[in-house]
């Protein structure tokens with residue numbers, strides 16, 4: 001196992017069988033699989049899909065969108081959040097992320113973890129498109145010791 | 157006039173009256189005004205809205221979404237594009253951008269120009285929420301000498 | 313304690329007294345304090361400094377650099393890494409990060425954790441400018457379940 | 469000619485012979501060629517170098533630094549600026565950018581144009597590593613109608 005792949009606290013997350021999950025979560029994962037087909041990734045050829053479940057039951061789908069200048073692209077998770085937020089949906093329950101890597105789960109990148117953490121802790125489900133094994137975790141586990149802007153400077 | 161505000165080629169763009177514009181463009185601008193109300197900008201308090209007109213007539217709305225770690229946020233223009241792309245709409249005609257600055261137009265930032273340029277040249281309409289004067293330009297004018305990834309390396 | 317501030321695995325990191333640390337680490341922390349004075353942060357007024365210790369003993373300093381378009385800025389940690397990399401120094405031992413927040417440690421944002429994880433696991437020391445209490449952690453703890461690009465596609 | 473490659477105002481920039489340039493600018497271009505060799509770009513294999521000339525004569529070198537999560541990387545231009553800023557050098561005269569593309573100049577991406585514009589207008593020299601033809605332009609030409617944050621909100 002490489003250092004980069006190690007998990008400091010393995011017990012903090014679980015791998016579950018897709019069929020053992022709540023049916024609503026199964027639907028969210030299926031929508032993430034569909035969302036993935038819209039990925040615009042001519043540079044990496046690496047397709048990622050996401051589906052964000054809001055507290056009111058609405059699901060927003062996202063895919064990764066690359067750019068010839070790599071740093072300007074957007075990931076699938078942020079696309080899904082941006083859709084929800086821009087339509088006034090600000091309360092979330094869970095996000096599903098789908099990518100295909102033979103030997104590892106396609107977890108959210110650090111930038112997405114930071115972006116998502118702004119809106120509180122939600123469950124995160126990560127799987128391959130065949131929807132068999134699912135990594136079950138949450139934002140707080142994925143981003144411990146979160147950076148918080150000095151809140152006293154701002155009124156929300 | 158400050159150096160940062162100067163325009164190297166003033167003739168490359170025009171300021172038009174809102175009422176003189178095509179009625180479809182007027183609608184796009186109005187939707188951008190509405191989109192702006194969803195902005196999540198607790199750090200800057202600076203709300204921006206965008207509305208992207210696809211070739212098939214669909215309009216996607218976006219707003220800016222900030223983060224406590226500033227670099228991880230998303231602008232209104234990218235939000236609108238991400239929504240369209242993640243639903244399979246890849247052909248665009250125009251984008252409207254709405255922000256309120258007393259003395260200047262809230263033009264797209266360089267990152268958004270780069271992001272949008274990936275998908276070809278479209279018209280860009282920039283106005284204040286009161287929809288009076290409208291800066292009319294396009295992506296090619298906003299991003300001359302565009303960076304292009306060595307295309308021979310990629311098959312689209 | 314807010315949800316955003318909670319740590320899923322408190323035992324994964326420690327708070328140490330500055331004076332109890334290795335003298336080289338003390339020096340790295342002091343250089344981060346000095347680096348912080350160069351922060352360009354007219355928008356947030358929130359100064360951050362970093363100092364990166366290379367395996368060969370060289371220390372590179374960084375500060376945060378903001379932009380009127382927030383997403384385009386750079387954090388202190390990435391500045392320090394960029395300096396080292398652009399001078400051919402690719403092996404690291406530790407990074408120190410200094411910010412002032414009354415009630416919390418100014419930990420690296422998710423984007424910086426992602427950026428740093430590319431170069432392996434190193435120790436991370438986080439403190440306030442007065443250099444009293446120091447949060448001692450590392451990249452793997454700060455970014456569990458790291459995203460790894462499908463390595464089979466690339467030859468390093 | 470593709471739409472993405474067109475220039476709205478060709479007269480706004482020039483292509484000069486390397487040997488016709490000021491000797492200091494020739495040196496800056498040569499340093500950018502050397503800086504390019506440090507590029508960390510395992511994903512694109514596309515090396516870029518930059519060298520930033522400060523008003524006091526100091527030259528800072530930068531290279532592009534990629535990340536497995538593409539959006540988190542840094543370009544050569546921003547690396548050079550970050551080095552200068554983090555050492556207190558805030559006044560610039562020119563930047564040189566070197567990349568190899570057979571048929572086009574490797575111009576700064578939109579994110580870098582935005583980042584650089586924060587610090588005023590400077591000359592930009594773009595060339596291939598063989599240092600023959602040099603595109604001579606400046607930030608204002610590369611980023612017309614710049615976005616400016618509502619300055620009344622901030623005191624610099």
Ligand SMILES: [Zn+2]
Nearest residue numbers: 075108109112
């Ligand atoms: Zn991501």
Ligand SMILES: [Zn+2]
Nearest residue numbers: 231264265268
């Ligand atoms: Zn923008």
Ligand SMILES: [Zn+2]
Nearest residue numbers: 387420421424
């Ligand atoms: Zn950061």
Ligand SMILES: [Zn+2]
Nearest residue numbers: 543576577580
């Ligand atoms: Zn760039």
